[in-house]
Amino acid sequence: MAERLSNREGIKGMANPTRYGIERVAYWLQRLTGLGLLAYLIGHIFETSTIVHGKVAWDKMLEFTQTPQGHIILTLVIGMCVFHTANGIRVMLGHGGIGVGKPGQPEYPYKAASLNYKQRLCIWVSIGLAALAMMYGASVLFGD
Amino acid sequence: MAVVTAPKPSEELISIDKTLDQLNTITLRIARSNPAEGHETTYSEFKVPVKKWTTVLEAILYVKQNLDHAVAVRYSCRQASCGSCGMKINGKPSLACYTKVSELHSNVITVEPMNNFPIIRDLAVDFKQLISNHKKMKPFIIREDSEVTPESKEFIQTPQDVEKYLQFSYCIKCGLCNAACPTMATDTSFIGPQGLAQAYRYVADNRDKGKEDRLKIVDDSHGIWRCHFAGSCSHVCPKGVDPAMAIQLLRGYLLGFQK
Ligand code: HEM
Ligand code: SF4
Ligand code: FES
Numbered sequence: 001m002a003e004r005l006s007n008r009e010g011i012k013g014m015a016n017p018t019r020y021g022i023e024r025v026a027y028w029l030q031r032l033t034g035l036g037l038l039a040y041l042i043g044h045i046f047e048t049s050t051i052v053h054g055k056v057a058w059d060k061m062l063e064f065t066q067t068p069q070g071h072i073i074l075t076l077v078i079g080m081c082v083f084h085t086a087n088g089i090r091v092m093l094g095h096g097g098i099g100v101g102k103p104g105q106p107e108y109p110y111k112a113a114s115l116n117y118k119q120r121l122c123i124w125v126s127i128g129l130a131a132l133a134m135m136y137g138a139s140v141l142f143g144d
Numbered sequence: 145m146a147v148v149t150a151p152k153p154s155e156e157l158i159s160i161d162k163t164l165d166q167l168n169t170i171t172l173r174i175a176r177s178n179p180a181e182g183h184e185t186t187y188s189e190f191k192v193p194v195k196k197w198t199t200v201l202e203a204i205l206y207v208k209q210n211l212d213h214a215v216a217v218r219y220s221c222r223q224a225s226c227g228s229c230g231m232k233i234n235g236k237p238s239l240a241c242y243t244k245v246s247e248l249h250s251n252v253i254t255v256e257p258m259n260n261f262p263i264i265r266d267l268a269v270d271f272k273q274l275i276s277n278h279k280k281m282k283p284f285i286i287r288e289d290s291e292v293t294p295e296s297k298e299f300i301q302t303p304q305d306v307e308k309y310l311q312f313s314y315c316i317k318c319g320l321c322n323a324a325c326p327t328m329a330t331d332t333s334f335i336g337p338q339g340l341a342q343a344y345r346y347v348a349d350n351r352d353k354g355k356e357d358r359l360k361i362v363d364d365s366h367g368i369w370r371c372h373f374a375g376s377c378s379h380v381c382p383k384g385v386d387p388a389m390a391i392q393l394l395r396g397y398l399l400g401f402q403k
Contacts, residue, residue, distance in 0.1 A: 007179075007269070009259045009329035019236065020324055023375035027326065030372075094373045097396020103348070106311045106384025114389035115375050 023115055026123040030087050033080040040077050071141040078137040079130040086126035090119065167193045170245060172203050174215055175256040178265045187254070188212065194245045200255060201229055201240035204267070216266035224382055227316035230323065231267050232256040237323040237380045258323035274319050277339035280361055283346065286354025299351045312345035312390050314383045321377030321387050333366040337377035340368055341387035344394040359398060368395050 009016075017028035050057040064070050094100050094114075099122075101113025172192045177185040190211050192203045201219055208215050217240075219229040224242040233243055233255055245253060261269035289296060321337040322328050328336050335343075343362050346352045362368045371391045378388040396402035 006262045006332065007257060007259055008332065011330055013259060013329040014326040020374070020376035020379040023373075023379070024326070027372055027374035091373055094392050095371075095395055096399055096401040097393040098401065100389045100392040101386070103309065103311050103386075103389065103393075104307055106314060106386075110382070110384030112375070112378035112381065112384065112386040112388065114378050114386050114392065119375075 021115065022120055022123055026087055026090075026126070029083060029127075030091060033084040036076070036080045037084055040073075040080070068142075071138070074141060075134050075138045079134040082133040083126050083130035086129055087123060090122040090126065094119070167195060168251075170194050170203070170250075171252045172207060173252065173254040174204065174207065174266065175254070176215075176266050177257075177263055179263050180265075185256075188215075196244075196246050198245045199241050200233055200238075200243045200245060200248075200253065203245055203253070204240060204255065216264065216268045218268045225316060227318035230258050230269075230318040230320050232258055232323070237320040239318060239320070239382050242382050258319060260323050260325070260328045261319060269319075271317075271319065274317065274322060274336065274338055277335050278317060278342055280335070281339050281343040281346070282354055282358055282361075283342050285346065285349065285352050286357065287352065301350065305350050308350075309345050309348040312341055312348070312385055312387075315342060315345070315385045315387075316383055318382065320380045320382060321385075324376040324380045326374050326376060327370045327372065331366060331370060334370050335362065335364075335367050337371070337387035337391060340371065340394065341377075341385055341390035344390040344397075347394060347397060362394065363398060368398065371395070 015028065015031075017025045047061050050061045065074065090099075099116075099118055101116050104113070169191050172190045173187045174190070175185050176188050177183055190207045192206050194203055199222075201217075201222060204215065204217050205219075208217070217229070217231075219241060220226040221228070222241045224239050227239075229240040230237060231240055232238075233240065234248055234250065234253060237258055240255065255267060257263045257267050257269045261271065261274070264270050292298065315338065317338060319338060321341075325334075325337050327334050340362060343358050347355050347358055368391060371388075373388060373392060375388045378386045381387060393402055
């Protein structure tokens with residue numbers, strides 16, 4: 001009710017990356033990969049803690065990482081890690097006002113200087129690096 | 145006998161005239177609602193004749209004048225100066241008076257009230273929060289000697305001094321940035337890109353002595369730290385204010401990276 005009256009977009013709108021350019025996609029990926037890494041970290045702690053239940057439990061857990069599903073998850077983790085780190089550095093610098101352009105006289109059609117090609121390039125490079133790392137990771141994991 | 149023939153208008157001119165004059169008919173879908181009365185959103189459809197230069201606001205006013213005068217819409221200047229006519233046009237926060245129907249490349253145009261603002265009725269939304277957050281930023285020069293007296297002189301600023309804040313001072317308070325912002329979508333207490341950009345407009349002005357006051361206000365859990373630099377505000381701003389830049393520069397200033 002309150003949401004309808006205030007007409008807030010809510011979580012659905014916040015998590016919709018299909019509008020407002022590649023910068024919004026990067027925002028969405030940064031959140032998604034951050035949460036994904038957090039989930040992995042928790043899973044990782046759980047996985048390594050199986051050693052306290054003895055060698056059998058530990059070996060069983062290790063076996064899972066050797067399955068195709070395990071490989072896919074690890075490949076995703078590699079991609080998430082690389083994108084989150086590379087894009088995270090861009091975001092941190094941006095948050096410090098670095099690389100966001102210089103104020104000046106706005107000229108029609110008023111393209112925003114903070115959405116500059118350097119920012120967009122960094123986003124694409126982050127995506128590209130993540131893709132390359134995933135391909136390499138997958139080739140090692142799935143290769144014999 | 146000399147025969148004088150009127151010069152024939154060139155083919156090209158005629159064809160330009162034709163395209164300019166061509167009457168197209170579009171379907172304008174207007175979101176209708178009255179939440180205070182408990183009326184859910186419905187969409188009214190209207191056939192509206194448009195020309196190449198017809199703006200979305202003109203199309204809405206055509207509906208009001210000829211088809212349904214009950215459509216609620218706020219507007220004033222019709223020239224992207226007053227900031228009244230912000231709405232969602234085919235899903236994107238835009239000024240209705242500054243968006244031509246022809247540039248949307250669609251025969252169906254849907255207009256809806258801006259998100260993240262309470263709806264008053266139909267397309268008219270409530271600006272209370274935006275204006276109150278704007279006021280909280282102390283949007284004026286703060287200094288002891290700001291009154292011009294016979295003894296005082298105006299403050300001289302170099303063009304470089306002016307460029308540091310000029311673009312941010314072009315804000316017309318239309319609220320499109322707040323409607324696009326992903327933080328604004330979920331955080332009801334967030335100051336929002338409009339207010340934060342205005343805080344920086346005064347922080348960057350070398351006549352101003354009120355930085356400490358303002359920084360205390362934006363240094364809040366619902367203040368500047370809630371910005372994730374998604375850039376959507378700058379994507380939709382119709383005046384080139386670039387609120388995302390202002391916010392990052394302000395945060396850089398707070399963190400000590402920017403002078
Ligand atoms: C060198 C490595 C890393 C860098 C440079 C980095 C950088 C960042 C930055 C700048 C943000 C803020 C993004 C924003 O303001 O929207 C962020 C968010 C986040 N990070 Fe990381 N991060 C790193 C590693 C990690 C790891 C290992 C995890 C998981 C355990 C993680 C989990 C998260 C989460 C959950 C968020 C919140 C997402 C959001 O609010 O959008 N990060 N990271
Ligand atoms: S910053 Fe731009 S989009 Fe936001 S209120 Fe001002 S003019 Fe409108
Ligand atoms: S009517 Fe004034 S900005 Fe559109």
